[in-house]
Amino acid sequence: MKRNVIYRLIFSLLLTGAVAGCIKNDIPYPRRLGKITAFEVSGQIGEAVIDSTARTVAVEVADTVDLAQVRLVRFEMPDNTVSDPSPDDVSVLDLSEPMEFMLTTWPDQHYTWTVSATQTMERYIRVENQVRETQFNSYERQAVVYVSTDQPKDSIVITEMKLGPTGSVITPDFTTVHDFTSPQEFTTTYNEESEVWTVWVMQVEATLTTQDADAWAQFAYLYGTVPEGSASPGFRWRRADSDQWQEVDQSSVTVSGTSVSALLTGLDAGTEYVYKIYSDVQEGAEVTFTTEQAAQMPNMGFDAWNTTGGVVYPNADQNENFWWDSGNTGARLGGKTPTSQETSFLATSDEGNTSAARLETVNALIAMAGGNVFSGYFGSIQGLGAEVFFGRPFESRPLTLSGYYSYEPVTIDNVKPPSGVELPFDESTIAGQSDRCHIFVYVTAWDGPYRVNTTEHRYLDINDPDVLGYGELIDEVGTGGEYKQFTINIKYRESNRNVKPTYCAVVAVASQYADYFTGGIGSLMYVDEFSFGYDGDVIWE
Template structure:
């Protein structure tokens, strides 16, 4: 009996000894939404970008759609996500959850015919992006319905009460209410229907409140709306607002339909008025937009609007300052041990480099040089190197190097800035070599091709500087299509220069009604350096940058 008991104990101990503990932690792989598109997608306002607003830090996506689509069964046409992600939608919001794709897709053409990407976006929808961890993202869709009404001799915009379905419109006192010509009557939005449609009449009787049956594009039912038209003693021009920049201004206002405003402006210190060319004025229904250009920076101006020979009140505005670029000559540097910093000793930094990361294992690879564009002062010499099993692109940028995270960097992109330059003038010289180092499989196809330098400028309205992280598992980089980018210009060059070149990078303004908060300028000897990819020995010299205001 004792022998049997000992045998049993031995077996138990042997089994216990053979037990394998799996204490190896799962890697952290973030699940991110890269891009998203839906049917009927549009910009949130006129002149804006229609791209989805993606906030990776809050894991939110915001989209806007027009009135041609039904929010309750809105089809997603593009949904790209980071590598290794499994898509899990909210089952209660899907039209058919069993047919919803489990992986990202660049277009509907990539999916099988049985796939169904329709989702009820009447309220925000949650998607789970599953890697080794679960990442919850919230997608919100806002539908914009523009109810545009333009009557003959209308004064100002129609007053629309969408809740009670009532509309009030004011016309001039000389306009007979029983015979009003209608040029636009979109009570149901741009794609909706109105019965009867007064646009099809030579003139419509609004002497009494008029009733119409209105339906949106996605509806099979109609609802009753009432339209009230009143004669008014109002003036031909209504309120105006002006958005000023450094050398230009955009003036918007209301006007009686059928009229064209005359815009006059002058410097406050002068007496003579300048009449704006009619080609710079756009009239649409009861609204107009006027673009004033060629203005002087930091100057007070006056303007007035005239209609039918009657001038309105004189109003004032001031243009913004032409803020120069700090240390744009790259003359000021100081050395702290192996670390070269692009600002004077004891001074305040505006530019920074990746040197602090490079000097943990080698020397600075972004340094001052006497090889300048004009033979005086200093220039920035940026060289891409291979340092201790890691490729490091020579670079300089407006912002701060925050810290080194292992063999990766954490940066802060952007400096406070509120002006409106038209160009960035640069002097540069580039020596390209063949790409021999690839740190990301997605860019392996570049090996053996010429390396490219990259110089770019962005004006943004971020709420704070953009944090940049190069660690692959938590990579967060600058995205030029970010909806917070107001203006952008860039140079990408894969050929070498024997001497310095001067080039103007013309900023393309994507929004004309938003003021910048930050300026970001980046120059790097290897375009794909953020992915530790490039050519060992690529060299970029930059000197005498200048912001141009014209």
């Protein structure tokens, strides 16, 4: 997915009516971007994540890799690009800290790239009659193992232990150590590097613990813990307004050590439920959860419009119904309205469908502008830049964004990007190609609307940890003058499991690169009858 979609959209919102707004490209030669196109190191897990916008390369490596001595396997760049340091000169990288490479292209254009590595070290200690997962303090190299109160501390039986990289050797042999009336020390050694760990054993009441659920609109992830060796653990659940308990199908239950989880489907949105963990005849405490609403944004069909202060808005009014905005505020200075109401050409003949949004790429005075619509609001023009706020409060996690769009692209005939900005396309070859439209959605945990200010060089970072899920549609072919139904799958990040959403941004634009004053004058897009979907499986990444 393009990492700078919001950045590109901002430029499409900016139109000025003065000579100061005319951005001139004073570079007389084609811009050749310095890019890393392929990267691999020894011990790498999966593919490298290469972000050409942020100029970063991120890799995950196995726990056996010494981050200070990572062997470089593959480093590829386009022709006529050189790197400092050169990959030919650095066969071993020190990735214990992010490492920078300066890429230079003709004629003397420089791009700084940052390469970083992450490493996950799995540690575990498993014993008989264990009642909770072992707690590790990696900084002080300490571990606490929890056993039931009827398990004597002088006769502990350790069944599994891993304290260091895969393949490391632990001494003494943990299967021979049983007396934990006082802490015991174990040394883990790998490649002649050793660490000493101190292990405590604590006795606690053997109980089944029902943990908080992660409830979506029509399903919920259930969690709990059981003592080690518990027989066939599972979950029972009911609606809060019912006395009838049901059991989660055992095929949906996963047991890992003392942790138990399950996916409960077929729930109703906005409904309170109760559940508890069980094993044999024992049960844990009851825990309640409420599913998210299967919420829709206001005016997702783009049926309500108003004109305020000479500017056309896709809202019933600019007060309590102010949800959507566009670049019309900036384009008005050039006497244009790229985003407007359409009442004749609609996606469906449904009684409630009275309007659609018409988005056209236009030449407004001295600059090109692509018609767009987004949930959020246009702040203000500031010099040659603008301040725009993306996203509206939204506390549900949809799985899809569906709707209809019609698109008639024309050939890209306006290529006037600003100087000093890295472009996501080849300026020397993009003219003559087909224009392309773009629809995308972000589900986030932002504290408020995301403020973007191009004057301050503040842009949306798709790698922001508060971005929970995203999805997009790009079309350069067109729909043949008709509406086409679409469904965008929203992919959620595994790293943000259990994080509740707070804001959502939905955006549509007629020319993907209009923010770079690049596109086809006359490219025409219509969008109609957008809606979120909540039924199905989560796509994790």
